[in-house]
Amino acid sequence: MVGKKRFVIIANGFLINVEGYLLEMGKSTYNRKKLPPEDMYKTPEEYYQGEVLEDYTRSKSLMRIQERITKRALRILGDPAPNCLILDMGMGCGFSTSYLFLNNYNVVGIDLIYEMLTKYKIPELNPVNGNIKKLPFRSKSFDYIISISALQWIINKLKRVERARVLKDVAIRIDLLLKRKGKAVFQFYSVSSNVMREIGAVFADNGHFGEESTFIIDNPNSSTKRKTFLYLKKE
Ligand SMILES: C[S@@+](CC[C@H](N)C(=O)[O-])C[C@H]1O[C@@H](n2cnc3c(N)ncnc32)[C@H](O)[C@@H]1O
Numbered sequence: 001m002v003g004k005k006r007f008v009i010i011a012n013g014f015l016i017n018v019e020g021y022l023l024e025m026g027k028s029t030y031n032r033k034k035l036p037p038e039d040m041y042k043t044p045e046e047y048y049q050g051e052v053l054e055d056y057t058r059s060k061s062l063m064r065i066q067e068r069i070t071k072r073a074l075r076i077l078g079d080p081a082p083n084c085l086i087l088d089m090g091m092g093c094g095f096s097t098s099y100l101f102l103n104n105y106n107v108v109g110i111d112l113i114y115e116m117l118t119k120y121k122i123p124e125l126n127p128v129n130g131n132i133k134k135l136p137f138r139s140k141s142f143d144y145i146i147s148i149s150a151l152q153w154i155i156n157k158l159k160r161v162e163r164a165r166v167l168k169d170v171a172i173r174i175d176l177l178l179k180r181k182g183k184a185v186f187q188f189y190s191v192s193s194n195v196m197r198e199i200g201a202v203f204a205d206n207g208h209f210g211e212e213s214t215f216i217i218d219n220p221n222s223s224t225k226r227k228t229f230l231y232l233k234k235e
Pocket of ligand 1: 044048066067089090091092093094095096097110111112113116130131132133147148149150153154
């Protein structure tokens with residue numbers, strides 16, 4: 001823990017030196033060969049359309065990856081009891097949402113791209129077409145909030161001041177939508193160490209997220225297998 005309102009970083013279950021980790025992240029970020037789509041396209045709508053959208057929704061390997069990450073996110077949330085209500089933000093065609101539904105959670109999914117929401121396989125999902133930046137739900141609606149591979153889309157093309165503003169709005173809204181003691185987990189990609197620092201600071205300063213809130217990094221030394229999670233626990 002660095003100061004009262006700073007997030008620690010946990011890598012594979014161990015607290016590690018924040019600066020050491022940041023150096024590591026910086027190195028592999030700069031060595032990356034191919035830019036990820038969220039760094040190449042201005043908006044998710046520009047990327048997820050036509051063949052790209054069809055390929056994404058039909059891909060069995062992406063489905064398995066998203067399911068694995070969702071399972072890990074549930075672990076981070078402390079394996080919630082079935083029947084609680086979970087919001088899945090940026091649900092896409094429903095890989096993460098379907099996994100939650102099939103594991104007996106009540107789940108509401110939301111995504112920006114209407115076409116994505118025509119591809120899910122389970123009729124009971126009834127997703128919402130909307131924006132993570134303007135979540136259209138009543139306060140204290142959810143026990144848990146999950147977001148798998150979507151957060152980078154809402155910040156990656158923004159300059160620092162605008163990014164801070166967007167993150168602040170999201171933090172305040174997440175805080176409002178969670179019930180007391182509610183928890184949230186965001187898994188995201190392709191964010192530099194500086195931006196992680198900003199994310200941590202914004203969530204620490206906005207909302208009522210307790211000291212357990214933290215970043216968790218699985219496989220921190222692998223550029224292909226690394227997964228980064230922001231875990232938030234409301235007081
Ligand atoms: C890589 S997909 C992940 C989908 C899903 N979570 C899964 O596990 O399969 C990212 C999704 O985030 C959605 N997204 C990006 N920005 C969004 C925003 N501002 N509001 C809602 N959804 C957004 C995209 O439309 C896309 O469907």
